[in-house]
Amino acid sequence: MRLRLVPETTNWNFFGRPTLWLGISVVMIVMALVSFGVRGLNYGIDFQGGTTIRTESAQPVEVGAYRDALAALELGDVVISEVYDPNFGPEQNVAMVRIQAQEGAEAVRQSTIDSALTALQAVAPDLKFVSVESVGPKVSGELIQTAVIAVALAIGTVLIYIWLRFEWQFALGAVIALVHDVVLTIGIFSEVGIRFDLTIIAALLTIVGYSLNDTVVVFDRVRENLIKYKSKDLKEVLNLSINETLSRTFMTSFTTLIALIALFVLGGDVIRGFVFAMIWGVVVGTYSSIFVASIILLKLGVKRDWTTPPGQQGNQFGNIDA
Amino acid sequence: MLQIDSWKRVLIWSTLVVGIAFAAPNLFYGRVEGHNDAVKAIEAGADTSENREAASAWPSWLPSGLVNLGLDLRGGAHLLAEVQVSDVYAARMESLWPEVRDVLRDERATVGTIRLQDGPPDELRVRISEPGGMERAIELVRGLSTPVVSLTGQGTRDIEVFGDGSDLVVTLSEAERQAIDERTLQQTLEIVRRRIDEVGTREPTIQRQGGDRVLIQVPGLGSAQELKDLIGTTAQLTFQPVISRTGSANDNPGVGNEVVPSLDEEGVFYILEQAPVVTGEELVDARPDFDQNGRPAVSFRFNPSGGRKFGDYTAANIGSPFAIVLDNEVISAPVIQSHISGGSGIITGNFTVEESTNLAVLLRAGALPAGLDFLEERTIGPELGQDSIDAGKIATMVAFAAVLVFMVLSYGLFGVFANIALILNIGLMFGFLSSFGATLTLPGIAGIVLTVGMAVDANVLVFERIREELKTARGPARAIELGYEKALSAIVDANITTFITAVILYVMGAGPVRGFAVTLGVGILTSVFTAIFVTRLLIVMWFERRRPKTIEV
Numbered sequence: 001m002r003l004r005l006v007p008e009t010t011n012w013n014f015f016g017r018p019t020l021w022l023g024i025s026v027v028m029i030v031m032a033l034v035s036f037g038v039r040g041l042n043y044g045i046d047f048q049g050g051t052t053i054r055t056e057s058a059q060p061v062e063v064g065a066y067r068d069a070l071a072a073l074e075l076g077d078v079v080i081s082e083v084y085d086p087n088f089g090p091e092q093n094v095a096m097v098r099i100q101a102q103e104g105a106e107a108v109r110q111s112t113i114d115s116a117l118t119a120l121q122a123v124a125p126d127l128k129f130v131s132v133e134s135v136g137p138k139v140s141g142e143l144i145q146t147a148v149i150a151v152a153l154a155i156g157t158v159l160i161y162i163w164l165r166f167e168w169q170f171a172l173g174a175v176i177a178l179v180h181d182v183v184l185t186i187g188i189f190s191e192v193g194i195r196f197d198l199t200i201i202a203a204l205l206t207i208v209g210y211s212l213n214d215t216v217v218v219f220d221r222v223r224e225n226l227i228k229y230k231s232k233d234l235k236e237v238l239n240l241s242i243n244e245t246l247s248r249t250f251m252t253s254f255t256t257l258i259a260l261i262a263l264f265v266l267g268g269d270v271i272r273g274f275v276f277a278m279i280w281g282v283v284v285g286t287y288s289s290i291f292v293a294s295i296i297l298l299k300l301g302v303k304r305d306w307t308t309p310p311g312q313q314g315n316q317f318g319n320i321d322a
Numbered sequence: 323m324l325q326i327d328s329w330k331r332v333l334i335w336s337t338l339v340v341g342i343a344f345a346a347p348n349l350f351y352g353r354v355e356g357h358n359d360a361v362k363a364i365e366a367g368a369d370t371s372e373n374r375e376a377a378s379a380w381p382s383w384l385p386s387g388l389v390n391l392g393l394d395l396r397g398g399a400h401l402l403a404e405v406q407v408s409d410v411y412a413a414r415m416e417s418l419w420p421e422v423r424d425v426l427r428d429e430r431a432t433v434g435t436i437r438l439q440d441g442p443p444d445e446l447r448v449r450i451s452e453p454g455g456m457e458r459a460i461e462l463v464r465g466l467s468t469p470v471v472s473l474t475g476q477g478t479r480d481i482e483v484f485g486d487g488s489d490l491v492v493t494l495s496e497a498e499r500q501a502i503d504e505r506t507l508q509q510t511l512e513i514v515r516r517r518i519d520e521v522g523t524r525e526p527t528i529q530r531q532g533g534d535r536v537l538i539q540v541p542g543l544g545s546a547q548e549l550k551d552l553i554g555t556t557a558q559l560t561f562q563p564v565i566s567r568t569g570s571a572n573d574n575p576g577v578g579n580e581v582v583p584s585l586d587e588e589g590v591f592y593i594l595e596q597a598p599v600v601t602g603e604e605l606v607d608a609r610p611d612f613d614q615n616g617r618p619a620v621s622f623r624f625n626p627s628g629g630r631k632f633g634d635y636t637a638a639n640i641g642s643p644f645a646i647v648l649d650n651e652v653i654s655a656p657v658i659q660s661h662i663s664g665g666s667g668i669i670t671g672n673f674t675v676e677e678s679t680n681l682a683v684l685l686r687a688g689a690l691p692a693g694l695d696f697l698e699e700r701t702i703g704p705e706l707g708q709d710s711i712d713a714g715k716i717a718t719m720v721a722f723a724a725v726l727v728f729m730v731l732s733y734g735l736f737g738v739f740a741n742i743a744l745i746l747n748i749g750l751m752f753g754f755l756s757s758f759g760a761t762l763t764l765p766g767i768a769g770i771v772l773t774v775g776m777a778v779d780a781n782v783l784v785f786e787r788i789r790e791e792l793k794t795a796r797g798p799a800r801a802i803e804l805g806y807e808k809a810l811s812a813i814v815d816a817n818i819t820t821f822i823t824a825v826i827l828y829v830m831g832a833g834p835v836r837g838f839a840v841t842l843g844v845g846i847l848t849s850v851f852t853a854i855f856v857t858r859l860l861i862v863m864w865f866e867r868r869r870p871k872t873i874e875v
Contacts, residue, residue, distance in 0.1 A: 256775030268713035
């Protein structure tokens with residue numbers, strides 16, 4: 001007996017309430033945008049400039065004491081947070097210290113780091129700096145710009161690719177689904193307050209890739225069925241195609257999620273935000289390829305006779321082998 | 323029917339064998355790394371028995387390429403520096419002044435007296451007392467220009483000369499600026515590389531980024547500060563004429579001169595002519611040495627043009643002091659005793675032996691042509707890297723095992739085939755990454771895990787298709803064939819779109835993001851290969867042997 005995530009044959013009606021699904025998506029997008037507008041993102045130093053220091057000590061982290069120790073150095077805005085991870089040993093107490101970009105300096109001065117270390121060692125004598133990363137404000141501005149360009153470029157290129165391989169309606173549907181996924185991901189980052197840094201951009205672009213992957217598989221089947229069932233209603237063809245590919249959609253999303261969840265739990269805290277973004281992306285990407293991309297395609301409509309090769313149009317004997 | 327030509331089978335198997343052979347060294351990382359280092363050391367001349375032993379720990383006929391571990395996994399220091407190319411413009415203008423002065427001095431009758439004016443550092447401003455002679459002056463100074471030698475600047479001159487009221491203004495042409503930028507960057511890269519090589523660290527990355535930036539990554543260094551010290555921010559050596567000595571830094575040195583502190587005498591300052599006679603760029607050799615009193619010193623030799631300038635200057639200025647300036651401090655200011663011909667000399671100062679050795683190394687490696695501004699610094703401790711590797715390993719194995727089990731539960735025997743392909747896929751990926759010497763970063767590990775998850779997609783597409791075809795097609799062989807045929811377009815389209823994003827990530831990204839893009843891109847290529855060739859071959863081989871009447875997918 002085989003394990004089945006969905007029944008062998010399904011005949012679910014995905015387009016019973018297209019307006020409802022689109023409505024849900026629109027509400028979520030608005031929520032994401034509002035959250036982004038009101039709360040903004042918790043930019044890491046990659047995008048904001050400044051310094052992050054990862055400390056480690058055998059004693060438990062005392063955020064208050066750390067803060068008091070650093071306050072004397074007058075470094076401006078200092079954020080201290082303790083890091084928890086199930087993989088840490090009992091002697092491993094980790095905190096992240098973030099110091100804002102210092103006036104007039106591109107990158108942080110060594111003297112600043114040294115004095116911070118001395119100050120913190122007064123609280124926890126065995127404390128060490130496991131990593132120190134410092135980004136000047138000049139670079140961080142450029143990084144934001146490059147990141148936005150990268151995401152836009154990726155979306156633009158796949159738009160062209162799908163347009164070449166399918167029809168413009170498909171391309172538009174896929175890209176709207178894509179933008180939907182990216183916006184929702186940024187929304188969840190803003191809502192949860194996960195640190196948004198350069199690796200998150202990589203995650204965003206992977207979501208772009210994954211979501212498309214999913215959409216393209218569905219669309220590929222739609223194209224095939226449009227040729228096969230020439231007289232069927234577009235809505236029925238779409239519904240049939242989604243039902244036919246549903247089993248595959250769930251299988252792939254599921255194996256990818258298994259792998260990502262393993263990484264989320266066991267992969268350590270350094271990449272947790274990154275993996276979280278991808279997990280969210282897989283879930284949203286799967287949803288959007290059905291409920292956003294396909295519904296957009298349904299609303300736009302597709303001309304039906306575009307894939308019939310000219311030579312195969314019926315002759316006097318009819319098209320009996322079709 | 324299901325058929326694959328024998329030559330295709332051979333090709334598929336040999337691809338796999340080669341891929342796995344290239345991946346194999348990574349299973350013995352420490353041993354192979356020791357072997358590679360030892361081989362390098364023996365080639366460099368360190369033919370010790372220790373090195374020989376380390377070299378023999380890995381057979382030399384096997385591939386020995388390894389996946390480089392990125393800084394986030396191995397620990398080390400990362401710097402992004404901006405080269406202050408405008409420093410070079412200013413230096414260029416300074417060195418032009420004596421030539422302009424000399425050429426105008428000969429025409430005093432038409433241009434009158436000449437005086438250097440203060441101005442922006444990248445232009446030379448000279449006031450002449452006879453405005454009527456401006457045209458002649460411009461013509462004369464233009465005569466000093468030379469054609470720009472570069473790909474883009476053909477046919478243009480290196481300087482532009484024009485009159486501004488009673489001032490004669492000299493600036494660098496746009497083509498010359500570009501040529502200078504190019505030269506400065508290349509020189510900086512070369513010097514940084516030489517200085518880091520002197521320390522003999524493993525696999526440093528020294529890359530140019532964009533127009534005026536240099537990225538430096540050195541694994542195993544304790545901090546970015548160490549790396550900065552190693553590179554040295556300027557280490558500019560010049561020999562400048564001394565005007566006078568003074569006790570205050572605030573003296574007005576006069577136009578064209580500068581105040582420079584003494585290195586070892588507190589409160590002593592020298593007023594020097596800004597334009598150097600010779601610079602460290604014309605130095606060909608520097609060695610630790612001892613002066614006639616047996617005190618540590620550094621002896622040096624100039625190239626022919628530097629030697630000539632040095633000789634001419636010392637011949638004309640016997641009895642005047644002459645300052646040796648390093649990094650804007652006067653190391654010593656000996657009085658010229660005699661004409662020094664032959665282009666060699668000795669720098670004396672209050673050095674210890676160690677200091678003179680360091681200075682010699684610094685001078686030999688050459689001076690950085692321009693200052694560096696550090697825009698980004700990262701230090702990653704080796705413990706953090708090890709923690710990340712361990713966590714990544716465990717996560718990958720768990721993810722892998724879970725996916726394998728899930729595939730067997732879902733597709734039975736076909737799931738086993740897919741799993742064999744998946745394992746081979748990981749082998750191929752590592753083979754690819756090692757043969758390119760690609761760098762594995764933490765997000766790169768995430769890329770691999772994601773590939774494990776997604777790699778089954780192509781197989782799933784095919785298997786689901788076979789299931790569908792089994793309902794209608796005539797016999798299992800036909801169903802398998804149709805399954806592959808019909809799934810192909812979806813597989814190709816779906817993977818090309820993901821591949822496009824991987825390429826964009828690679829082009830636009832930097833550092834760890836690039837590492838992620840590489841593993842993602844390579845993973846897509848290998849997973850498509852294993853899914854449409856390897857799994858299919860396995861199924862066909864099984865089918866030929868068993869000839870089942872019915873199959874269950």
